Amino acid sequence: xxxxxxxxxxxxxxxxxxxxxxxxxxxxxxxxxxxxxxxxxxxxxxxxxxxxxxxxxxxxxxxxxxxxxxxxxxxxxxxxxxxxxxxxxxxxxxxxxxxxxxxxxxxxxxxxxx
Amino acid sequence: xxxxxxxxxxxxxxxxxxxxxxxxxxxxxxxxxxxxxxxxxxxxxxxxxxxxxxxxxxxxxxxxxxxxxxxxxxxxxxxxxxxxxxxxxxxxxxxxxxxxxxxxxxxxxxxxxxxx
Numbered sequence: 001x002x003x004x005x006x007x008x009x010x011x012x013x014x015x016x017x018x019x020x021x022x023x024x025x026x027x028x029x030x031x032x033x034x035x036x037x038x039x040x041x042x043x044x045x046x047x048x049x050x051x052x053x054x055x056x057x058x059x060x061x062x063x064x065x066x067x068x069x070x071x072x073x074x075x076x077x078x079x080x081x082x083x084x085x086x087x088x089x090x091x092x093x094x095x096x097x098x099x100x101x102x103x104x105x106x107x108x109x110x111x112x113x114x
Numbered sequence: 115x116x117x118x119x120x121x122x123x124x125x126x127x128x129x130x131x132x133x134x135x136x137x138x139x140x141x142x143x144x145x146x147x148x149x150x151x152x153x154x155x156x157x158x159x160x161x162x163x164x165x166x167x168x169x170x171x172x173x174x175x176x177x178x179x180x181x182x183x184x185x186x187x188x189x190x191x192x193x194x195x196x197x198x199x200x201x202x203x204x205x206x207x208x209x210x211x212x213x214x215x216x217x218x219x220x221x222x223x224x225x226x227x228x229x230x
Contacts (some may be wrong), residue, residue, distance in 0.1 A: 043120070043207055043223040044158075057130070090157065094219070101148060102209075102219060104157045 002027050004093050006105035013081050014113045020075040021108050023091030032075040034092040034102065035065055044090065050074065086112045105106070117141055118210050120222025127229055135215055135225045136192045137208030143188035144210035148182075148219070152205040156172040161206075200230040 005024045013019055025031060032051050036044040048059025055067040065076045074091060091105040117140040127133050137147055145166045150158040162183050163171040170183035180202075182194040191210075192206040195202050 014167070031210070041205075041224070041226065044209075075197075101160055101163060102161075103167040106157045 002103050002113045004091055004103050004105035006089075008092055009068075009106065010106050010109045010111070012111040012113060015060065015083050016080050018038065018086070019078045019081045019110070021089050021091075021110070023073065023074045023076065023105060024072050025056065027069065029094050029095065032094040033065075033067060035059065035063070035074075035076045035091045036092060037061075038085075038088045038107075045075070047089075057090075081112055082112075083112045083114065086110055094103050116220045118144075118208065118220045118222045120208055120225055122225060123223060124226040125228070127227070129199055129229055130197055132194055132196045133198055133227060135195075135206055135208075135227075137193070137219075137222050139189045139209070139210045140207045142210075144191075145188060147185060147191040147208055147210045149183060149191075149193050150209070152207060154205075159209060161193075162193045166191075167171075195227065198227070200229045203227055203229045 003026045007022050028081055033050045035047040037047055038044050047063045048057045048065055050057045050067045057065050063076055063078050067074050089108045092102040095100045119138045119140055121136045124131055147164040149161045151161050152158050160173050161176045164183045164185040166185045166188050170180045180196055181185055182196060185191040205224050205226050209219045209221045212221050
């Protein structure tokens with residue numbers, strides 16, 4: 001079955017510290033992988049996506065993610081977290097088709113300490 | 115580019131009434147749009163896939179007669195919650211895919227529905 005797992009429901013980091021949010025997926029075909037961020041009461045903003053090619057993907061707001069096929073992972077990283085990064089983060093996997101639906105992980109809430 | 119507008123951003127309605135939510139792709143054509151429902155502090159649950167010019171495809175367990183979806187043009191899909199009840203209160207989000215350049219799925223800003 002297709003699924004996405006974000007093992008960490010809640011993470012707290014200090015401002016300026018590095019961040020890694022974990023994402024593992026189970027998908028039968030070649031997946032398209034996404035990370036989205038959601039602020040309270042808002043829609044989702046795309047941080048980055050992986051379709052093919054270089055397994056290290058750069059996104060907006062200083063985020064990056066690395067696709068590791070052998071580990072079925074697509075972890076999100078940021079070297080130095082800002083207070084404005086506090087939000088909900090969702091990993092998602094989709095079919096290699098532009099009409100395919102996305103499967104979302106449970107989400108990780110990021111709290112940033114001053 | 116790839117902007118999706120969702121309206122209204124919030125709505126309060128009385129039990130038994132119907133509410134329509136619009137999802138528009140502003141700068142691209144979207145043959146397919148998706149409607150999600152999100153409960154507080156939970157992930158997004160896909161409700162249905164909206165196909166331009168044809169019937170929507172509903173996920174298992176979603177009542178198609180309660181959640182009416184119409185995708186009349188390449189830039190507009192609507193979700194109508196019919197005979198709303200308090201248990202329908204939720205955050206509804208639409209998304210669309212930019213087919214031309216496949217920039218990925220762009221999401222609307224969501225609609226907070228409260229049924230009283």
